[in-house]
Amino acid sequence: KNQVEQSPQSLIILEGKNCTLQCNYTVSPFSNLRWYKQDTGRGPVSLTIMTFSENTKSNGRYTATLDADTKQSSLHITASQLSDSASYICVVSPFSGGYNKLIFGAGTRLAVHP
Amino acid sequence: AAGVIQSPRHLIKEKRETATLKCYPIPRHDTVYWYQQGPGQDPQFLISFYEKMQSDKGSIPDRFSAQQFSDYHSELNMSSLELGDSALYFCASSLYQRTSGRALDGELFFGEGSRLTVL
Numbered sequence: 187k188n189q190v191e192q193s194p195q196s197l198i199i200l201e202g203k204n205c206t207l208q209c210n211y212t213v214s215p216f217s218n219l220r221w222y223k224q225d226t227g228r229g230p231v232s233l234t235i236m237t238f239s240e241n242t243k244s245n246g247r248y249t250a251t252l253d254a255d256t257k258q259s260s261l262h263i264t265a266s267q268l269s270d271s272a273s274y275i276c277v278v279s280p281f282s283g284g285y286n287k288l289i290f291g292a293g294t295r296l297a298v299h300p
Numbered sequence: 301a302a303g304v305i306q307s308p309r310h311l312i313k314e315k316r317e318t319a320t321l322k323c324y325p326i327p328r329h330d331t332v333y334w335y336q337q338g339p340g341q342d343p344q345f346l347i348s349f350y351e352k353m354q355s356d357k358g359s360i361p362d363r364f365s366a367q368q369f370s371d372y373h374s375e376l377n378m379s380s381l382e383l384g385d386s387a388l389y390f391c392a393s394s395l396y397q398r399t400s401g402r403a404l405d406g407e408l409f410f411g412e413g414s415r416l417t418v419l
Binding site: 220222227228229230231232235287288290291292 | 304306342343345388390392407408409410411412413415
């Protein structure tokens, strides 16, 4: 069983609509949880990073939430744009170890259609 | 703002050849990480450097080696290339969080990646 599971695997929405992506993790204890956006064939771009004590973090139209009790995180995208089409990856850092221990989710592939 | 620069962006090699990938971290970042991402797979950690010294080693084949130079740029050298080495190679950099004593609380910035194709 993956330690970081994301849902849905893929999602299609119309431009201007909102959407929410889910990330469930079993990593414990953990240090922080990150959301990255990755365009096909490009490097991941950091959207948000939250420590275990934070509940929410916003970055423009992106808002991430974290519930450390239920080990769930979500990424909400508001007023989607065509450029939001990408894979969104949830990454969890265990408490011990550095970036060599990052645990990547499989990602949610989002397609925004006009 | 300056980002992590990787070169080349695309590279095509034959089996058994060698390849060198370069990474220029964000200025003042003191840690560099190399990841390999196969098609449809998660990035796999290869190796990392802190202040020009190897800090950790992951699933890096013995055919690969890497180093970080005095100007903090890093190079990943791959020899005796195999078909399975075809992947996206990402470099990432960060600034060690001295206040917490850990690197993992800081932002990790990825480069655009170098796509290696082995024929």
